[in-house]
Amino acid sequence: MLILFQQLLNALALGGAYSLVALGLTLVYGVMKIPNFAHGSLYMVGAYVTWALLTDFGVPYFLALGLAAVALGLLAMLLERLVFYPLRGSPGVSPMIAAIGVLFFLEACVQLIWGPDFKLLNSPVTGIITFAGLSLTGQRLLMIVASVLVMLALFYFLKRTTTGATIEAMAQNREGARLVGIPVGRVASLTFFISGALAAVAAALYAPTSLVSPSMGEIMNLKVFAIIVLGGMGSVPGAIVGAFLLAFAEIFGGVFVGANFADVVGFAVLVIVLAIRPQGLFGRTA
Amino acid sequence: MLAFENLGIRFGGNQAVQNVTGSIQPGIITAIIGPNGAGKSTFFNLLSGFYQPTSGRVTFGGQDITGLPTHQVVALGVARTFQTTTIYKELSVLDNALLGHRVRTRSGLWDALLLTGRERRERRASQEAALAALRRVGLEGQAHLPAGSLTQEAQKRVSIAIALATGPQVLLLDEPAAGINPEETVNLTRTIRELAASGLTVVLIEHKMSMIMTLADHIMVLHHGEKIAEGSPAQVSRDPRVVEAYLGGHAAPHVQQEFKIDLAEEAARLEGSHE
Amino acid sequence: MSLAPTPARSLPTGWPWLLVLVLAAVVPIFVHNNYLFDVAINVMIFAIAAYGMNVMLGYAGLLPLAHAGFFGIGAYTVGILTLKLGWSFWLAWPLAIVLCAALGLLLGLVAFRTRDDVFAIFTLGVGVIITESINKWDRLTGGNDGLNGIAAPKLGSLDFGKAASFFYLALVALALTVFLVARVRASLFGKSLIAIRGGEDLARSAGINVYTHKLRVMMLSTALAGFAGGLYAVYIGFLGAAITGPSTTFTILLYLLVGGVGTLAGPLLGTLIIRVLQQFIQGLQDYQYVVLGPLLVLLVLFFPAGLAGLWTRLRANRPPALREASDAGV
Incomplete structure (x- = not known):
């Protein structure tokens, strides 16, 4: 029983990190209708930037986290301008394929700069909190708290500010948004900025509990796509529910099926859900 | 031959078409008219199997075709074109x-x-x-x-x-004359009439009143997703509910204008021919 | 009515292929360079896989991101059957193809409930499941250690362990692939696929059963992937899970884009060019994508039709008189 509660806390931490990455992806899809296959690589670059800031420049952890968020936000904006904006009129598969090119390019660049080996990101928050027999590392606690805070901030931004409302409006109806005079181009840039920044924050939070490697982006990519497909492409609440669902499936799947197949469990969930509900859990039909 | 009973569809909270009952008579040209957003294209999509109705049923030659996939509806003999030129x-x-x-x-x-x-x-x-x-x-x-x-x-x-x-018996044309000039419209009108003369049953949605009045044998009027009138061009053009629907502020001004003129002309012409 | 049906196109498009085939068949008589054979064989194997992707992406407009997974299933089926059960390659290969087609059908039954981008993501997920399963199913696939020592096939006194003989085996397989794909392209079935790519709604209203067409092209696509995979297994003699993963799918996609999606020459042309290019940037190894990644993006941005498409466009831009004259000439 205790083990289950322990795993529950782990799943919450993992789900928090997944949500942040998935939220960026789902926002970009909602606003631009682009499945950004390069999103996972933004996450990966975010982890490396954080690592470099911490080890090479000795920047304090929270500052590094903020700087990485800004840097990746700008990188994502640049991608939008250079690749996705020019492709906005072309057939559906073109932006997907271009994004795949970006994914491999960023991964190769990181390998070229930092090498293909695993890097260890030391957790800045040390200590273990023990309560009623349950133990939680400081970093996991930070992951849970920080991801909840970031999500609340994002919700506040989307629901309570004018700029956020325009993003929502565009996600609902792109043509309509153009007609009522929303600057579609600027909103697209902003959305990409947010998606890059969220990915970097997730990376800075999650990387200390695992390892940093060039291939971490690909794996995360597949997972967050599974998440937003599960939750319904473009749906914000769907991304969060999907993220926690995947985290729970992986952690508990790992317990019951064996850790070896933990990664497969997530995709099995995806395949099963889609087989029953092709539009995802929260997706709208047609 | 193509008949529909209490046909309706709801998108979320929006009842796009409701309770439409009637039938398409073989061998003639039937026009479906109505102000913008009256649910005409949605109605076509229901007939051709593109949308699954949320209520009612569609039959063709006595056979229930409600919910059949489009390609099967086509195979039975109901073909359609799209509003925007889709080729x-x-x-x-x-x-x-x-x-x-x-x-x-x-x-x-x-x-x-x-x-x-x-x-x-x-x-x-x-x-x-x-x-x-x-x-x-x-x-x-x-x-x-x-x-x-x-x-x-x-x-x-x-x-x-x-x-x-596709070898159809019924041809559904969704605004065939949209986006083409008056002279071309006349030519297209002639082609459609020839098709009907060859024994094909034609149903069309059209905004160009002049085209409808010269082409249609029978008119069905949709408004807010409901059938509000049906009959010959002469009957429909004098129907107060139809006039109200068009002039009630839901139609664009130029449509209202055109319709008013057409109605007046048609009414005069038909009156004249009856005497 | 003097209305001729479609101008006879089969002859003019057929003869360059025959020329290439004859040249390819003759060259090994004069050139005995094992390195060149190796490059050529690899090109031909991956070109077959690229043709498999092309029937989906180029003809039906669907992005199948589990493609390398099926390549892997074909390869591992041949590897396991010949290595562990002692089957003949000539039995194992057809079985691998049938298995891939059957699994492709199964995947399609579920995957075609989704459309467009969700379909791509869905198949990507399936691709990962295939790779992970191959990687983790130690007892069957050898897991991380892979399958070692898959023997080259023999046919009577013919030993395909020699590069020169294997070259001909691959050439026959590729020629058969191109021939069959060309037939599909010209058929009523193939035209219906093009219609589906051009617009599903219109295809549906023209009476085409979109679902069954997609299922059948999926089977063709995965069968071709398995066809290529089986050949790969006996050529390389060693199998690891990595070759079955998404990065192989993306590499095949790159071949296709360079050559020209939806064209008959594209898959072969693209595979040839990128594989040869890779020989030159071999020093970059894992960093190849520093070059190839931007190349993929630039292609999509500026040459979405690829090399074969560029060729068609150049032909189309010539004055009509000239075009007619040359068309009549060949």
Whole structure:
């Protein structure tokens, strides 16, 4: 029983990190209708930037986290301008394929700069909190708290500010948004900025509990796509529910099926859900 | 022959079409009119199997076709065109028409790989059917041109040819004259009348009142997704509910204007001819 | 009516292929360079896989991101059957193809409930499941250690262990692939696929059963992937899970884009060019994508039709008189 509660806390931490990455992806899809296959690589670059800031420049952890968020936000904006904006009129598969090119390019660049080996990101928050027999590392606690805070901030931004409302409006109806005079181009840039920044924050939070490697982006990519497909492409609440669902499936799947197949469990969930509900859990039909 | 009972569809909270009952009489031209957003295209999508109705049923020749997938509805003999000119612009005119005949052929992957007798036979048959369809819309001379290189009106004819090549008994035309000039409209009107004269049942949605009044044998009026009137052009143009629907502020000013003039002219002409 | 049916196109498009085939068949008589054989064989194997992707992406407009997974299933089926059960390659290969087609059908039954981008993501997920399963199923696939020592096939006194003989085996397989794909392209079935790519709604209203067409092209696509995979297994003699993963799918996609999606020459042309290019940037190894990644993006941005498409466009831009003259000439 205790083990289950322990795993529950782990799943919450993992789900928090997944949500942040998935939220960026789902926002970009909602606003631009682009499945950004390069999103996972933004996450990966975010982890490396954080690592470099911490080890090479000795920047304090929270500052590094903020700087990485800004840097990746700008990188994502640049991608939008250079690749996705020019492709906005072309057939559906073109932006997907271009994004795949970006994914491999960023991964190769990181390998070229930092090498293909695993890097260890030391957790800045040390200590273990023990309560009623349950133990939680400081970093996991930070992951849970920080991801909840970031999500609340994002919700506040989307629901309570004018700029956020325009993003929502565009996600609902792109043509309509153009007609009522929303600057579609600027909103697209902003959305990409947010998606890059969220990915970097997730990376800075999650990387200390695992390892940093060039291939971490690909794996995360597949997972967050599974998440937003599960939750319904473009749906914000769907991304969060999907993220926690995947985290729970992986952690508990790992317990019951064996850790070896933990990664497969997530995709099995995806395949099963889609087989029953092709539009995802929260997706709208047609 | 094509009949519908209490037909309705709801998108989320929006009842786009509701409780439409009636039938399409064979061999004549029926027009469906109504102000913008009256649910005309949605109604077509229900008849052709594109949308699944949330209530009511559709029958064709006595057979229940409610909920049948589109390709099966087409196979039974109900073909349609789209409001915006939808054709394969990069394919030749002939290949466009050829695709319409696909529903009458059975060759699949194996026939393709082995180039079976059936494949050869059906290719010839498709070719003939496609040419016949092009002849009916007057495009046989342009068969080998890329469809996208034709004029807007000719592209409309290509889309009709695709529908004709399926071998339909009923042809549903969604705004065939949208986006083409008055002279071309007259030519297209003539073609549609010829199709009807050849025994085809034609149903069309149209905004151009002049075209409807000269073409339609029977008119059905939709407003807010409901059928509000039905009858001959003369009856409909004098129906107060129809006038109200059009002039009630839901239609764009120019449509209102055009409709008012058409109504007046039509009423005068029909009155005159009755005396 | 003097209305001729479609101008006879089969002859003019057929003869360059025959020329290439004859040249390819003759060259090994004069050239005995094992390195060149190796490059050529690899090109031909991956070109077959690229043709498999092309029937989906180029003809039906669907992006199948589990493609390398099926390549892997074909390869591992041949590897396991010949290595562990002692089957003849000539039995194992057809079985691998049938298995891939059957699994492709199964995947399609579920995957075609989704459309467009969700379909791509869905198949990507399936691709990962295939790779992970191959990687983790130690007892069957050898897991991380892979399958070692898959023997080259023999046919009577013919030993395909020699590069020169294997070259001919691959050449026959590739020629058969191109021939069959060309037939599909020209068929009523193939035209219906093009219609589906051009617009599903219109295809549906023209009476085409979109679902069954997609299922059948999926089977063709995965069968071709398995065809290529089986050949790969006996050529390389060693199998690891990595070759079955998404990065292989993306590499095949790159070949296709360079050559020209939806064209008959594209898959072969693209595979040839990128594989040869890779020989030159071999020093970069894992960093190849520093070059290839931007190349993929630039292609999509500026040459979405690829090399074969560029060729068609150049031909189309010539004055009509000239075009007619040359078409009549060949």
